[in-house]
Amino acid sequence: MRWRNTRQSSNVDDRRGQGPAQSGLPAAALLRFIPFLLKTKVGKLILVVGGLYLAFQYFTGGPGMVGVQQGSGPLQQQTSSGSKLPARDEDAQFVAAILGTTETVWRQLLNDQYPEPQLVLYENMTQTGCGMGQAQSGPFYCPADSKVYLDLSFMDELKKLGAPGDFAFAYVIAHEVGHHVQNVLGTHKQVAQQQQQASETEANRLSVMIELQADCYAGVWGYYVHHDMQLLEPGDIEEGLQAASSVGDDRLQEMAGRAVQPDAFTHGTSAQRVSWFKKGFASGNPKDCDTFQSLE
Structure with missing residues (x-):
C-alpha cells in the first residue's frame, strides 16, 4: 500500500510499555486476590514482598503504583x-x-x-x-x-x-x-x-x-x-x-x-x-x- 504520504489519524491512544495499572486496571481487580493469599504462608510472603516493592516504587517514583500516572519517561x-x-x-x-x-x-x-x-x-x-x-x-x-x-x-x-x-x-x-x-x-x-x-x-x-x-x-x-x-x-x-x-x-x-x-x-x-x-x-x-x- 502507498500509505506513507497519507494523513495519520490523531485518534490513537498508545498504551504500549504500560503495565495493567497504568493502562486502566482498577486497584480493586488486584486487591480481590488478597483474601486468597492470606490463607497460605507463601501467599503472605508474596503480600509482604509486594508491599515492600510498592513502597519502594512510591518513594522512588517508579512505575509500580496502582492507578498512579508517572511523569514522562522512556515508558511513557x-x-x-x-x-x-x-x-x-x-x-x-x-x-x-x-x-x-x-x-x-x-x-x-x-x-x-x-x-x-x-x-x-x-x-x-x-x-x-x-x-x-x-x-x-x-x-x-x-x-x-x-x-x-x-x-x-x-x-x-x-x-x-x-x-x-x-x-x-x-x-x-x-x-x-x-x-x-x-x-x-x-x-x-x-x-x-x-x-x-x-x-x-x-x-x-x-x-x-x-x-x-x-x-x-x-x-x-x-x-x-x-x-x-x-x-x-x-x-x-x-x-x-x-x-x-x-x-x-x-x-x-x-x-x-x-x-x-x-x-x-x-x-x-x-x-x-x-x-x-x-x-x-x-x-x-x-x-x-x-x-x-x-x-x-
Missing part, C-alpha cells in the same frame, strides 16, 4: 488523541495512517455524521469499557467505549495464518472500524437485544451476520482506498482476501484440530468472509452489506 510513550506517534515506529505509523483513511471514507459516506473511534495500541492486556482486553483474543471493538483495541503482535499471528502483507493488516483494522459503523448506525444494539432472547445457536447466527457485515464494510472502505485515494498496489487485494479467508471459523476450527461445527460459528466461514469483502469492494455502497437479509 502514551499517545493520547492529538499527539504524534514515534517517527521510528513504522508499524504504529501504519496503523494511524490506515485509521485516517477509514475516517475519511466513513465521514464521506455518513455525511459527516460520524463520530470517529479511538484506536488503542497496547501490549498483552489493557482495561476497556467491555472489561479486560487481552492480546490472545485478537483485535476487537468495544461498543461501550467506542474504541478499537489492537496489539501489534497480531501482525505476526496473521503471517502464521498465511496472510502476510500490509493490506492484510489494513483489512483487520477496517473490519474493526466496520463494527464502529454498526454501533453508530444502531445495528449493534439491535442485534445485541435479539441475542439476549435467542438460543445459543441463533445468537451465534446473529453474530455471524454482524461479522460478515463488518467484512463487507471493510470492502467498502477498500473500494474508496483503491478508486479515490489510489493507495493500492498490485497484490494488495489478494492480501486482503487471504486475510479474510484465514480467519474463517471453519479454517480456524480445522487448524485447531477440531471437527467443523457450523452451529458454533460466530464469524462465518472463509468463503463467506471473502464473499462479503468482495461485495463491499465491488460497489463501495454500504447498502449492499445487508447480511441480515441475505442470510435469513
Whole structure:
C-alpha cells in the first residue's frame, strides 16, 4: 500500500510499555486476590514482598503504583488523541495512517455524521469499557467505549495464518472500524437485544451476520482506498482476501484440530468472509452489506 504520504489519524491512544495499572486496571481487580493469599504462608510472603516493592516504587517514583500516572519517561510513550506517534515506529505509523483513511471514507459516506473511534495500541492486556482486553483474543471493538483495541503482535499471528502483507493488516483494522459503523448506525444494539432472547445457536447466527457485515464494510472502505485515494498496489487485494479467508471459523476450527461445527460459528466461514469483502469492494455502497437479509 502507498500509505506513507497519507494523513495519520490523531485518534490513537498508545498504551504500549504500560503495565495493567497504568493502562486502566482498577486497584480493586488486584486487591480481590488478597483474601486468597492470606490463607497460605507463601501467599503472605508474596503480600509482604509486594508491599515492600510498592513502597519502594512510591518513594522512588517508579512505575509500580496502582492507578498512579508517572511523569514522562522512556515508558511513557502514551499517545493520547492529538499527539504524534514515534517517527521510528513504522508499524504504529501504519496503523494511524490506515485509521485516517477509514475516517475519511466513513465521514464521506455518513455525511459527516460520524463520530470517529479511538484506536488503542497496547501490549498483552489493557482495561476497556467491555472489561479486560487481552492480546490472545485478537483485535476487537468495544461498543461501550467506542474504541478499537489492537496489539501489534497480531501482525505476526496473521503471517502464521498465511496472510502476510500490509493490506492484510489494513483489512483487520477496517473490519474493526466496520463494527464502529454498526454501533453508530444502531445495528449493534439491535442485534445485541435479539441475542439476549435467542438460543445459543441463533445468537451465534446473529453474530455471524454482524461479522460478515463488518467484512463487507471493510470492502467498502477498500473500494474508496483503491478508486479515490489510489493507495493500492498490485497484490494488495489478494492480501486482503487471504486475510479474510484465514480467519474463517471453519479454517480456524480445522487448524485447531477440531471437527467443523457450523452451529458454533460466530464469524462465518472463509468463503463467506471473502464473499462479503468482495461485495463491499465491488460497489463501495454500504447498502449492499445487508447480511441480515441475505442470510435469513
